[in-house]
Amino acid sequence: MNPTNDNAIEVTKLKKQFGDFVAVKEVSFTVHTGEIFGLLGPNGAGKTTLIRMMTTLTPPTSGSAKVGGHDVVSDADGVRHAIGVIPQALTSDPELTARENMMIHAKLYGLTSAQRAKLIPELLESVGLTEFADKLVGSFSGGMRRRLEIARGLVHSPKIMFLDEPTTGLDPVSRTAVWEMITRLKKSAGLTILLTTHYMDEADKLCDRIAIVDHGQLVALDTPARLKDSVPAVDIVEAEIDNAPQNWKASLEKLDGVASVADHDDGIWHISTTNGPATVRELMDLARDRGINVRRVSVQGTTLDDVFLYYTGRQLRDAASETVRRDVSHLYK
Amino acid sequence: MKVQRISAIIERDMRKFLRSPALMMSSMIFPLMQLIVLGYAFGGKIKGIKIALVDEDRTAYSRDLRERFGAIVAGPQTMQVENYNSVSDAIVDLRAGFVRAVVYIPVDYSRRVDQGNRPRIAFIEDNTDNFVTSEILTRMQDLVKDINQGLNPFQPGQRLTVPLPRLNPLVDLQVVELYPYIEYIKYLLSGSIAMSVFIVAMIGGGITFIDDKSRGLHEGYLVTPITKSELILGLIFSGAIKGLMAGTTITLIGGLIAGIDRLWDPVRLLYLMFVLGTTSVAMISFMFLLMVRVSDPLVPRAMFGVLNTLLYFPSGAIYPVEGFPVWLRWISYVDPFTYAVHALKALLLKNTGFSGIYSDILILSGFSVVLVALSVAFFKRQI
Numbered sequence: 029m030n031p032t033n034d035n036a037i038e039v040t041k042l043k044k045q046f047g048d049f050v051a052v053k054e055v056s057f058t059v060h061t062g063e064i065f066g067l068l069g070p071n072g073a074g075k076t077t078l079i080r081m082m083t084t085l086t087p088p089t090s091g092s093a094k095v096g097g098h099d100v101v102s103d104a105d106g107v108r109h110a111i112g113v114i115p116q117a118l119t120s121d122p123e124l125t126a127r128e129n130m131m132i133h134a135k136l137y138g139l140t141s142a143q144r145a146k147l148i149p150e151l152l153e154s155v156g157l158t159e160f161a162d163k164l165v166g167s168f169s170g171g172m173r174r175r176l177e178i179a180r181g182l183v184h185s186p187k188i189m190f191l192d193e194p195t196t197g198l199d200p201v202s203r204t205a206v207w208e209m210i211t212r213l214k215k216s217a218g219l220t221i222l223l224t225t226h227y228m229d230e231a232d233k234l235c236d237r238i239a240i241v242d243h244g245q246l247v248a249l250d251t252p253a254r255l256k257d258s259v260p261a262v263d264i265v266e267a268e269i270d271n272a273p274q275n276w277k278a279s280l281e282k283l284d285g286v287a288s289v290a291d292h293d294d295g296i297w298h299i300s301t302t303n304g305p306a307t308v309r310e311l312m313d314l315a316r317d318r319g320i321n322v323r324r325v326s327v328q329g330t331t332l333d334d335v336f337l338y339y340t341g342r343q344l345r346d347a348a349s350e351t352v353r354r355d356v357s358h359l360y361k
Numbered sequence: 362m363k364v365q366r367i368s369a370i371i372e373r374d375m376r377k378f379l380r381s382p383a384l385m386m387s388s389m390i391f392p393l394m395q396l397i398v399l400g401y402a403f404g405g406k407i408k409g410i411k412i413a414l415v416d417e418d419r420t421a422y423s424r425d426l427r428e429r430f431g432a433i434v435a436g437p438q439t440m441q442v443e444n445y446n447s448v449s450d451a452i453v454d455l456r457a458g459f460v461r462a463v464v465y466i467p468v469d470y471s472r473r474v475d476q477g478n479r480p481r482i483a484f485i486e487d488n489t490d491n492f493v494t495s496e497i498l499t500r501m502q503d504l505v506k507d508i509n510q511g512l513n514p515f516q517p518g519q520r521l522t523v524p525l526p527r528l529n530p531l532v533d534l535q536v537v538e539l540y541p542y543i544e545y546i547k548y549l550l551s552g553s554i555a556m557s558v559f560i561v562a563m564i565g566g567g568i569t570f571i572d573d574k575s576r577g578l579h580e581g582y583l584v585t586p587i588t589k590s591e592l593i594l595g596l597i598f599s600g601a602i603k604g605l606m607a608g609t610t611i612t613l614i615g616g617l618i619a620g621i622d623r624l625w626d627p628v629r630l631l632y633l634m635f636v637l638g639t640t641s642v643a644m645i646s647f648m649f650l651l652m653v654r655v656s657d658p659l660v661p662r663a664m665f666g667v668l669n670t671l672l673y674f675p676s677g678a679i680y681p682v683e684g685f686p687v688w689l690r691w692i693s694y695v696d697p698f699t700y701a702v703h704a705l706k707a708l709l710l711k712n713t714g715f716s717g718i719y720s721d722i723l724i725l726s727g728f729s730v731v732l733v734a735l736s737v738a739f740f741k742r743q744i
Contacts, residue, residue: 087743113584120581132370
């Protein structure tokens with residue numbers, strides 16, 4: 029990579045079309061060297077297609093992408109040497125042991141036997157798989173396989189790492205382990221990491237910058253904090269109340285800064301407001317005046333869910349289920 | 362092109378193969394089972410066919426004829442003769458399947474013999490079973506030949522028998538058999554060996570290749586700097602090593618079962634392995650070209666039976682190519698099985714050495730080069 033170049037990845041008007049369907053619509057962004065960059069979006073938003081174009085697995089329809097200073101089309105081999113890729117599907121060989129999986133990949137990258145002998149045990153150690161090194165991968169849990177694949181993706185000491193939904197399908201403990209590993213990698217190896225996810229908390233926790241992808245387009249790109257700031261403040265006050273009177277909802281809506289009030293059957297009320305703490309104070313005053321018992325109250329600040337809702341007009345969950353419906357529609361034609 | 366990357370792919374495949382005994386077993390059990398079952402089902406001499414004999418002539422001539430007939434069938438025990446009193450009873454039993462043929466000596470047989478007036482005997486056959494029919498017909502021709510033997514057809518009226526078919530005593534065919542009699546199971550062995558190579562190619566090159574692809578394992582390799590020709594050559598070489606292993610095993614086990622003479626002759630074994638190696642490369646490249654664009658794991662499974670029939674039967678493994686109609690011969694010309702079977706037969710049945718196999722080796726090698734080139738051209742190193 030050109031040392032004077034601060035950008036590990038430069039994507040310019042990248043487009044991918046499958047027949048009539050445009051999966052990625054002229055997307056442009058840059059990833060700075062040494063940062064963790066997140067592509068956040070529902071399933072079917074085009075994240076995997078984007079990552080496959082950047083990792084030379086899928087040729088772009090138009091536009092260009094430079095990864096580590098190499099063009100993905102004209103210098104695909106240069107890109108492949110510079111990057112480590114952890115695809116979304118589990119791609120380690122279940123019929124081989126962890127060590128063998130590492131060995132084969134190391135050979136494909138042209139590592140010498142001395143390099144292999146040094147690096148493979150080190151990497152297995154770093155992902156906590158030393159005692160399972162000679163066990164068949166088929167017997168591994170999803171989290172263990174994912175960790176092995178991260179180690180495998182690092183075997184040739186790449187500068188840039190691509191992780192496509194690294195924690196999808198993992199249990200909470202494994203997810204946390206993968207998160208810790210990614211954070212450690214960034215710190216220790218100075219890697220540039222691009223990951224995709226459809227988990228808000230994951231993007232929030234890991235990424236230096238996040239691009240929100242929807243329907244093949246980038247709808248927002250910034251740090252998690254600034255993305256949250258960019259959304260008109262929406263705090264959600266959640267209150268659990270005994271015996272709400274008839275006009276309770278109307279009274280709540282009249283409070284300062286309240287945008288909407290949602291009534292749930294179990295006595296739980298969700299109040300959207302521009303100022304959570306102020307609304308809580310007023311709510312408590314109101315309740316005391318009317319002799320109403322408030323069992324519990326909590327305030328939730330702006331989340332990336334709200335950011336996603338703001339930029340795409342949909343909840344991430346809704347977008348995901350909508351995508352599934354869209355994907356199967358061709359079967360009925 | 363880097364040898365290290367090709368050998369990494371070979372290493373991966375071999376480790377997986379050696380770790381799955383089920384795959385190894387299935388690639389060997391099917392051809393061996395077929396060898397044994399087909400070998401004994403088809404190869405046996407037909408014995409004990411029931412024949413009805415109706416003698417309406419009842420003279421010394423017809424008794425002579427019956428005795429000669431009895432003598433001919435007694436030796437090989439091909440037929441079992443039952444005497445019937447009426448031809449209509451015999452035909453009823455023929456239709457019912459109790460007898461396979463009726464030999465009928467008509468009432469005017471002896472008179473015609475005396476007059477030299479083309480005496481006739483009738484042979485009524487149930488021709489629904491070609492194998493049985495041809496066997497009986499051979500015996501019947503022996504009988505007629507026997508009756509005619511030693512007679513002078515130019516002096517009719519003398520004590521003689523049937524001038525049927527008219528033989529020219531001046532021409533005599535002498536048959537020289539180059540090799541000892543080949544039992545059918547030995548004839549079949551070459552096909553079974555080629556079949557084991559085919560199954561390895563089918564499972565290794567077809568089924569596991571597509572399974573790995575659909576399981577996403579290929580994506581893990583495609584993100585590395587491996588080129589498509591390195592990947593294809595690695596897969597083809599590993600497939601060929603597996604094919605060679607399976608083929609050699611079937612050659613030895615099948616050779617013992619079929620009773621091939623001097624099976625352990627080292628020179629011949631070397632030639633056999635040479636043929637098997639070439640065959641393996643050709644078969645796996647063939648399979649690879651067929652599967653290069655397939656991604657549905659059901660496709661190779663569905664094609665297994667079709668390919669097996671389409672490649673194995675036209676190869677001359679179980680019946681000579683010379684007996685095929687033209688369209689089937691064309692299949693046999695482009696079928697790598699044909700050349701494998703030909704070369705294996707040359708070595709196993711005739712021990713010809715290199716002279717009997719070099720043309721097959723050349724054809725199979727040329728075949729492989731073309732198939733590998735096409736596979737590389739069609740392979741998409743993309744997702």
